Each structure stands twice: as C-alpha cells, then as structure tokens.
Amino acid sequence: MIGRPVSPARPTARPDLPSLPVQEVLGDVVDALDDAGVAVLEAPPGAGKTTLVPLAMRDARWLTGRIVVLEPRRIAARAAAERMADLLGEPVGRTVGVTTREDKRTSAATVVEVVTEGVLVRRLQHDPTAEGIGAVVLDEFHERSIEADLALAFSLECRRAIRDDLRLLVMSATLEGSRVAALLGNAPVVTSRGRVYDVETRHEPVPVDADIGQATAAAVRRTLPGTDGDLLVFLPGQREIRRAAGALSGIDAEVLQLYGALPAAEQRRALQPVAGRRRVVLSTDIAESSLTVPGVRVVVDAGWARRPRFDPTSGMSRLHTVRVSRASADQRRGRAAREGEGVCVRLWPEHEALAGHAPPSIAEEDLAPTALEVAAWGTDVVDLSLLDQPPAATWEAARDLLLGLDALGTDGRLTDHGRAMADLPVHPRLAHMALRADRPQQRLAAELAALLGERDVMLGGDADLERRVRALRGERVGAVRAPTMTRVRRDADRLHRRIGGGTGAPLTDVGPLVALAYPDRIARSRGQRGVFTMAGGRGATLPERDPLAGEALLAIAHVDRGTTQARVYLAAGLDEAAVEPMVRVGDHVAWEGGDVVARRQRRLGALVLSESPLATPDPDRLLAALLEGVRATELRALGWSRSAQDLRDRLRHLHHGAAADGWPAVDDDTLLAELEEWLAPFLTRARRRSDLERVDLHTALMSRVPYALHGRLDEAAPTHLAVPSGSRIRVDYSGEQPVLAVKLQEMFGATDGPRIAGEPVLLHLLSPAQRPVQVTDDLAGFWERGYPEVRAELRGRYAKHPWLEDPLAATPTRHTKRRAAGG
Template identity: 50%
Template sequence: MTDLDRLPDLPVRAVLPDVLAALEGHGTAVLVAPPGTGKTTLVPLALDRGEGRVVVAEPRRLAARAAASRMAALLGEPVGETVGYAVRGDRKVSARTRIEVVTSGLLVRRVQHDPELPGVSAVLLDECHERHLDADLLLALLLDVRAGLREDLRLLATSATVAAGRLAELLGDAPVVTAQARTYPVSLSYRAPARGQRIEAAVAATVRLALSEGDGDVLAFLPGAGEISRTAALLDSLDADVLPLHGRLSTARQDEALRPRSRRRVVLATAVAESSLTVPGVRAVVDCGLARVPRVDHRRGLAGLATVRVSAAVAEQRAGRAGREAPGRAYRCWPEHEQATLPAYPEPEIRTAELARFALELACWSTPDGSGLAWWDPPGEGALAAARSLLVTLGATMSDGAVTPRGRRMADLGLHPRLARALLDGAAAVGARAAAEVVALLDAGAKLTDVEAELRRLRSAHDDAAHRWQRDARRLAGLVKTPGGAEAVDAALVVALAYPERLAHKRSGSAPVYLMAGGTAAELPDGSGLDDAEWLAIAEATRDPGRAQGTIRLAASADEALAVRAAPALLSEVDEVRWDGDVVARHVRRLGAIVLSERPLRNPDPALVHDAVVAGLRAEGLGLVRWSQDTTRLRERMAFLHRVLGPPWPAVDDDTLLSEVDSWLDLSRVRRRSDLANLDAGASLRGLLPWPEAARLDDLAPDRLAVPSGSRHRVDYRGEQPVLAVKLQETFGWTRTPALADGRVPVLLHLLSPAGRPAAVTADLESFWRNGYAAVRADLRGRYPKHPWPEDPATATPTRHTSRRSR
C-alpha cells in the first residue's frame, strides 16, 4: 500500500477520500479534474490498497510511460518495481508491481484473453474525454465484464472536462467527484497567419514573440511530426533548446523533451501534450489551432489522417498549460472572431475512424454488430458494415460475423487486420523477417513514396525512426513462424496482401495515373521514382478536397502476376454487355475494376443485351427514341388526364416510362443508338392508353378546341392548367369558360390582341367581360381601329378578321 502522506500536495489529493468512498460504495466513479492536477499519478497510488493490482489505461504509449515514470519517482523507486508499464513492444514490470500503466488497446487484448482480469482489483480509465476509439471500446467491454463476471471490479473514469454526465450514466449513475484546479491567470492573444503564410512560419514567429514577452519555457502545439520538423528548422538559430515531442520519437527523446533544462526550452508537441502529459516549466503556449485525426473515405476505400480545427474544449486545455505553475500567456494562431465558430468538443473517433480493428475485437467478443454493449456513442452502421465486409475478405470472420481461428490469431498480433494478414501470409510467402520489415514500415509510415527505396534507407540509417523500425521488425518477426526456406524480399507482395483492393494498373497517357482494383484513381507525385511501373501495390493514398483522384503516398512496383497471386478473390471472368453509345459485348477478365484482358462476344445473351439497352435509356434519357410533335402532344394530354383523373390513365413522366420501359417499348431488336432512333414512341405510347376509357381521349383532353369564330385552336397541356391562346375577337359571344376532363378543369384563356400578344389571361370569362374587358377595349381599340371592339362582346359576332373583312 502507498503511504498517501508522502504524495505531493496537488489539487486531486484533497478529493482522494471522496474518490475512494465513491468506489467503495458504488463500485464505479467519475473524477473530473483539469490537466496537471494529479489525477493520472496520485489517484492510482491511492487506489493501491493491497487488494489486487491497479491497472491504469492511457490512450497513448507516450502518456503511459510518462505516467509510470512519474509515479515511480514519487515513490523513490525505478520503474518496474511498485509501478510498471506495458505498451506495444515495451514492458517494464516485475513480480512486485502493483500498479501497471498500459495503453487502452493493450488492455482490450488482455480483456479478450481473460475477461475476468484475475488479480486486478481496479481499473482507471484515464483521459476519457479524448474519445479515442480503443478507449471507447475498452469502456464498453469493461462495463460488460463488470455486469456479467466481475461485479467487484472497481472502475474509475477520469476526464479533464466537466461534460461528464453521459460518462457517469454509462457507469451506472456513478458518483462524480470534481477536483478544483489551482490555476494562475493566463492572458490570451490572437495572432492569425498573414495571407499565404504557412502555419509553421506563423507558429515560429509567435514562438519568438512569446520568448521575448516573458520568461519560462514555451509549449507550441502543431498537428503532426512533419509540421514539428519544419517549425524546428525555422527556429534553428533560436537562443533556446528546441525539442520535439510526439509519438514517433524514441523513448529517450520523449523523456528529454519532458525534462527541465538550464536553458529555456521550446517544446514543439502534437496533441499528446494537451492533457495526458505534464510539461514542467511552461509559461507560454502557442497554439496553431489544428489537430490531426483519423478519417476514412468509405466510398473510395481511402483511410488516413486529416488535419482539422481543434474544438473549443481542446483550445481551452492547451491554453491552460501556460497557467499551471505561475501566470502565463497563450497565443492562438487564428483570428479572434473564429473562436466562436469552433466546435464545442472533439469529434469521437468512433464516428469518423476506419473500424476494421474495432470490428475484429467485437467479433472476438462474440458481438459482431456491437449489440448488447453500452456505448458512449455507438459505431456508425455504414463504417461498421464496411469493416465487417473487409474482415470476411481477409479471412478473419465468417460471413455471419463469427470470428475464425485465423481471425483470433490476427487479433493477437496487435496489428490492424490488414497488417496482420500481410504478416501471416507474407511470412509464409517471403519469410518472417522480410514480411516483418515491410509490415513494420507500413505500420509506422515512410518518408519516401517507393517502399523499396524506403526499406533501403531504413536499413542504412541511424536515426530514431530507423532504430524504431528495426526494433519493431525484429519483434514482429518473432511473432510468426515460417516452415523454412530462403528469405526473398518481395515488398510489393506483402503490401498487396495488406491492401489487395489497392493493387493498381497504369492508365494510358503521359500522366502517372493508376486505377486501383477498388475503382479509385490515384496519381504518383513528382519524384516518386515509380513512374515507369506498369503495376503498383499501393499502401497509402490520400484524396485532397476538390480533387477527383487520390495521391499515392507509399507504394511498391509490382506486375500482373503478383497482383493475381495476391488478390485471387478479386479475380473474375464474365460476359459483359453494356451500353457505350451502342451495345458493347465482350468477355472480360478483371482484377476488381482493372481489366486484364477482353475479347468481343459474337452472340451475347439477349437478356444481357436488353439490360444494356435499358441502362443506356436510363442513363441518356428518352430522347434516344423518336418523338414526333403529335407524339409529344399525346404524352402531354395523357399526363394531364393522369394528374386530374388518376387511374386508369397512366403516368407518363420520364421516371415512370424508364422504370416500366418494357411495358410500352419493344426493345427486342435494338442493338444500336440508330435502332432506338427508329422506334416510333407514338405507336408505343398509344399502347398504354386504357380501354375502353381511351375512346374518350378527345372528349376529355381534346387536341384542339372550337371557338365561337369557328376556328379550332390547339390546347397547351404543358403546364399545371391547360391553356388556350386565342384572339379576343374570336371569343365574342362565349359567356362561359370551357372546361376539360368532364368539366373538372377550366381552360386558362390567353386572350390575344390582333397582333397576337396577350391582352388578358383569365379562367373566368364571364367575370372578364363584366369587369376587365372595358379596360382592355379602352387600351387597344385606338391601336387597332380596324378590328371590332363592341361595347357588349356577349352579343357581338365573333370573328378572326378585321371589321371591313367581316362585313
């Protein structure tokens, strides 16, 4: 047991009795405490009551190691004694370890192997507000464990934000304990980048300003390792130690960034320093306002990282880092008016990330769709369906979602299912070491586009990235056993085993654009060294907003034989009949969307030909068929009767005619566009007329109407109401507006001047003669004196001629 009196006097210490009492009485609790108040270090030590091991789950490896080191230092011990840690590829524990800090993903694996968690008395879920995918999954699994197996397992969830209501609800209406932070005032200022200025340049300039305006160290937030490297280069001449801090650094370099120095420090960090870590000595924070988060384009099958604006909660946490030990300053690299437009909280990864690994864990838990588990936010149905489909393709699950023995083996490797498949099958094909080197590269990312070139660079380099890659490759090679044989490095094959749908063939033309088997096009960047490759096995591709095709970031040169070997499930041979202006019939051999070979079909299946013609009509429209003026008017009259009378008068709009094309068009002899143009739509359309009602077509919707002058004028049925355009003098003596469809719809009369221009529009002729005619007569009889303008049109003789000719 830990002597609590030896613990430092941090704000959380004051609420430790409340936390312990809540867990004792309820079994679960939520602790709300800002970063730097001691929740990650003091609480686990207080939970060590000698009843079993305390496990602390951290969202990041860097945070897990840092937390263990800090707790061990408080006890005056090295890491691995009372306090230890375990992260992927690195573990420091002993038989004496009572408090173990692990990553959320690693604890998920332990729960999968033994849900009862023997020997564990309490689990602390740290930084729940960050909403990492593994953390959300772990919370759901532990709640299930506690409900069915370990009612005595104590669960404590911690959060740096006060929005803990939903979290407490999930934990069974758990008590919420709040620790008040002892903070100092932080002054805020906004320094938006100049027009066209890159964010690295803006951050570097603001760092210099922060150093000049006060004392202490500076903590600057940037979205990723690339931006950190470029910003560090811009600060090369600075009279201070510029230190990067991100998850891809070695443990020694991460520790170096967290250790105070005699000279002032500028720590350039990713989101890892928002809440999981304490960086002592910081008096100024420079926030670029951006973060890198997982995103996936399900339609194109491209997953990766996207740079997004931070939330208001994250911006507040970042700024708060400046006021931990003394009054501080926070500089935000965006316009002040944009602050109000920031989202309130970060978007949970479970809503945005690719879910294949998550779905494999659910399958291992025997709940492929996640039903029955208590979720903070449930996974999206579309993303989960895509992930489950991929698992079937990789052989990790059956079609019903049940996990296979191979799937359990893949899950045990602790890799994304794609990489697990590449390691297992790649080891059998090219040897464990060769497969492990490629998989380690795919897992960590690369500087170069060419996988082979990047492998050569890493083998000869001596930087942190190379050392980490070599260590990971050795670890992965030890996880798989191969039956022997020579080690033949075939990077493209291993890449293709991980991403079979990203096998790509070069399109014709000068630009290095490739079509992937999944149907997405992607282009090689300049200087990739792969422009001459006819085939590529693509490991990583991104799509920039506004661009139709992706950009290839990492790939290996391949060939057709390798593609067929790596992705036999994507191979198909079919008789393909489609519309391409005319019917095109061919026998096609494909790898997904890529055509490997084709030959013409002499006698294609008539049913396939018919379907292709119908598809052509639906794609290009009914304009492919011949429509005479009379046919068009017939269609308009039929549409009018359907709209007014309904059945049995049929609908004849484009959507209906195209969806029921076989009911009125004979396509049995159509093979070409010219065949469609020769079809008489009128004869076909008349076949849709209902009998015996069709005999009344001219009565209900006549093509022409007789007017008092004796003329017959066409009715326009194109609008909502039928229109009859007629010269005003021809309607003399007409006292009632004619109506169609058995008197249901009055005709809208466009009464024309002698020059054929509209003089009046009315659907109530009687009212017009009584109220409107006098004004029209006064306006027009001076302009058209040769035409009759009687005072009483109801009794006048209708005419289409001038007054003299009428006499």
C-alpha cells in the same frame, strides 16, 4: 466534490502521497467506486489524478485484482508508471508496472499496471471475463481515441454481463462529465477543483499562411527575455518542431524536442528539468494533458494540431493541420500554471472563435481496425456503449473492406481468417497480407507490415518500398530515421515470430505482397510518366523523376487523397503476372456513351486490363442497360411517334381531369419510375439504342390503361371533333385545356363551341393561312365582339374566302367562295 457527505471518520487526504490538489477527493473517489462500482473524476491538468488516484485505490476494500490504468500514449504510460514507482521508492515492475507494445515490466507483486489503450482491448478480446483485473481506470478520456472508446465499451459490457465486481473509473480534464456519467448508468461525478494560479494570456497573431515553425521560433525569441522558468511550445508536428529547433539555434536555453516517435531516453530528457539552465521544450499535443513537463512557467502555443481524416469514398486518410479547439487551448494554457503564476502566448487573434472540442477520433479516422475489433467482440456497433456512434458511411466502408479481405463472411460474421487477423497487432490490411503470404514470403511480409505500420524510415528520397526493405536489412541505401528503424526491426521480428514461416522470398515479391494488403490501390499507368489509375478508380501521381514513375503497374501502400489526384508516398513495382490471381473475368453490359455496350472484360477493380465484344449478352443485363439508357436520356431515347405522343397527351388530360379515376399517370417521373412495368415487356428483342426508337409506344402506353377503360377512351378524350362544316378536326391535348384549331369559316352559324366531357374546348380560330386570329372558348362572344374587327382586317387580304357580315346566318364551309358555290 461529489454530491453526498464524506464520512467524517476518515480523512480524504493520504499523508503517504504528495500534497497535490486531487488529494482532497481521493476518499470520495474510492467511496464512489465502492457504492456505485463506476465513477467519473473531473480534475484539471496538474491536479495529480494520473499518479495519485491509482495509488489511493490500492487499499480499497472492494479491490479484487490488479488496477489497470489506461493511458492514451506510450510516452505517457511510461512516465506515469515511473512517477508512481518513484513515489513508492521502487523500480517499475514491482507494485507499479507498465505494459505497452514495446515495453512490459510487471511481476506477481504488481498491483497497478499502466497500459496503453490497445493492450486492454486485446486482453478483453482474449478473456471477456477480465480475470485478474479488479478496476479499470481510463485516464485523459477527453482525448477520445477510438481505443479508449472501445476499452470503455468492452469493460462496461464485461461488468454488466459477467463481472459486477469490476470497478470502472473515467478521468478527464475537460470532457463534460455528465455525458460520461450517463453512459456509465448515472455514475457519481467527483470533481477536483485543483490549484488555481493566474496565467497572463497574450495574443500575438501571426499570418495564417506563415511558416508555423519559423513564426513560433520568433515568438519564443521575443518571449524568453521577459519571462522566468522553462518554456513549453506547442507545434502541430515533427516537421514544424524540427524547423523551429533550427531557427532557435544559439539562444540562451537548452532546446529539446518531445513527440511520440522519439526514443524513450530523449523523451525522458525532455521531461526532466536541468538545474541552472532554462529549457525550451518543443512539443506536439502529446504534452497537453497526458504528460507533466516540470519547470514550465511559460507556454507558447502556435494554435494548430494535426489530425487524420478518413474519406470513405476514396478509402484514404490524409493528415490535416487544423486550428485547436477551445478545450485544447485551455489545456495548453494550464500547463503554464502548474507550479505558480505563468504566461501563455497565443499566436492567433483574440477574437478568433474556436470550436468547443475536437471531434472524437471515431468521427474522423479509418474505422477498419475498429470494425474488426467489434466483429471479434461479437456484437453490433449500435449495441455498444459508445459516447458517439461512428459515421454510417465510414462504418460501411470499413465493413466492405473487411468483407473484401475475407475477414467477414456474407452473413457479416467474423471468419476464421478474420479472427486470425484480429489477433495480430497490425492494421487489418497488413494482417491479411501477413497471413496470406506464402511460407517463404512470411519474413518479407512481416518486414513490410512493420515498415508500413510506422512512419517512413527513410529521410526523403523516392517512393520505392524495396529500398526500405533493403535499408531494414542493413544495406546502405540512403539516410534513415534511426529510432524509427529500430522500432521497425523490433516489430518485424516480433510479428515474424507470431506468424512463423521462412525467409527465402526475393525482393520482387514486395509488389505482390503489397497488392495483397491494398488490392484497391493496384495502379496502372495512363501512358504518361508518373500518372496512374488505381483499381479503386481514383487517379494517383508520382514525381516524374521517381524511379517508379515509369512502371506499367504499381502496388501502392501509402497514399493521401490529394485534391484532384492522390499523391503516392510508398509503392512497389508489380508484374502483370503477379496480379493475374486477382483478375476477374466478367461480362460488362451497360449504357455508356449514349448506347448499350456489351463486352467481356478482364478487370482488376476499376481497371480494365483487356476486353472483347460480347456476342450473346445476358438478356436480363441487356434489359437493365436499355432501361438505364431510357432513364439517362429521360425518355428521349424512345421513338415518340405522333400517335404515341397524342395518346400520352390524352391520358395526361384524363388523369388530371374531373373524372380522373382509373386513368394512369403518364408524366416523366412516373413513367421513369415504372419502366419495368410498362416498357420492359416491349424490349425483349431490343439490343441497342436504335431498337428503342422502334418500340411501339402507343401499345406500350395502352398497356397502362385498365382494360375496363379501353372502350371509354375515345368517348372521354376523342381524337377528333366534328365542326359545323362537316370536317373532323384533330384535338390537341398537349396543353392544360384541349385545343381545336379550326378555320374560322368552318364555324359559321354556330353559337356554342364544342365540348369534351361537358367541358368547353379552347378554339384556335384560323385564318385561311392557318394562322390563329382568335383564341377563345366563348364562340358567341367572338361573333359579337371580335369578328367585326377580324373581318375588316382580313376580307381584303383573303377576298376569295367568305366573310359574311352576319356569321350566324352564313353557311359553314372549309372552301373558298367559288368552290362553295360549286364553281
């Protein structure tokens, strides 16, 4: 119930409607919409919200037009309309109507119209004022389809900007109502607690690697004898449903199938109980909440669902079989308790942790159609009232695709071509193909769009799309899915009427048309049968026995991401002449294979069709390639001379020293980040890696030193220091402290070591063999404590050199005793 008193003058129940749990809050829903204009209804499965709430809204004093009820699936829309019409004793099309892509039954008398979600989005795109609509009801919103998210966002914007009399009601079984209420502007939340029957929940785990269809069928056989009523069995997809149906052959019950692609008559059959005989209904998640399957007292739940996931880096989607969420599992279990106490058999361990809710579709699916809808609406996605914003990478990939299909201009706005694409009820890729096809090709384009918008019409076989077109035209080229073929023919006719055009294109045009829709999936053979590279850069494979495996070029339509290589499901052969208009000739200048390459290329995306050496590459691109090479090699491609390395070491010492002000950083990260500033001016004549090795890096590094500091460099960090013998010794700045490597005898007589900028230099005192015998910055201490031991050890080995007992009284020399004596 909502958190305010209900008027005692009017009962909440409607005696003209069935006595279902939601009856107790019907008045609250109508009043909430009267007061606030928006509301959220939380009601469990079986409460009756789908059929009773719209009927209860018909007589509301605030209603100014038709009540549009959005259902997430076509089968649910038809079932809801038929149930409401039956309650009124009328046929569908009078008070209650239905509109889906395939079915439209409405009249001037229609007050409640049940539609699939895309229908309302289309209407709002064509008429943002929602003329003739008084209320929008979004049913089963917890399923979180992209179309439902958009329908709610567009309706909210319409209500806030134009139609404050438009009522919005969001109904859900499991979604947290407070989030939706906040999105609606703190809308009142009405709660129906429903009729609660006990459900005995059993866990009968099966191995995760077991065949889902077979394992579920075995569980059904075990469950049937000890239970009453019909069984509703949840499986992830059609393949598992067919496998389970085969494994249940011969059981004492009628086995029925229920999924979206079934013909309407077969769907109705699964939804209607048969007196005197038990039924086993094998269903996808379509029966979780959108549909009521009467007579069910037992649920067998395999615990899996099939969800598409889009990869923005590859531009491909793949169906994944995933464990159901806790919310979905609870919905499924609730199906056993609609008419009385029931049983739910779960085929996974009781201790297994399930995610709370499945991710919303906007987080996982291809967003190109959504991006086109949002662009047609004329706003940025961040400005829409969405429960969840789309992932940035997926959204950017969708926008990039629309830009490549000329649906968006460089300013990001919808083009005239994009608006025409948005008006067609197919994926943007297929809309682009249909609109850009030549007039004689337009019938073939409509057929391809219909074929590619549905599941494969062929039962098995190869990947050849031409064969599908021949089958669509009535040729006997293999076994087909008859219901799917019927829908495809109807959709092709409908689309052809929309775009017009002729019918004279040969089947050899299939490949070029597919290439229009999927330019990034044009693929070239790698020279091995069935192995290709797509224009997007990813590899793709066909079985070697497939007739298309030997083609030099393919136009690929349906492909999954695969693991290491994409798997091709539908494609057509392609002549190189057909892709010539898509070929781009350009100069390729880059760092590759350890050097600069400069070539003129004929490219199709990532595919290089031909190339030739480029004699005069663009200087800016050449410079960019050289700098990229320097970055790729982390400065190792440069010719670091002794002079340049010494200067770099001196500058590094000064930058980190006590008087560091003004001295530039010369560490790898800084030099790499600032290549354009200090190195680029010295590469004006460089063309290849060998030229990098000849760059005057000493001068280039000095260009980083402020001019005012040039005269102070030798004073602040001298290259050499004089020692008592008169020698000038090079200072090594490569370590943390400057080092002077000097022969021990050259320091005789000195009590203090040399200093730079007042700081002591680290002395490496060398033997006559130029090996360090002592490392110290305390020379006086060495003479006192270390020298006696060194003298005792080395004077016999190096007898020609002076080893006076008193080093402070000795004359410093770099020579032997004989040379020092003038001998």
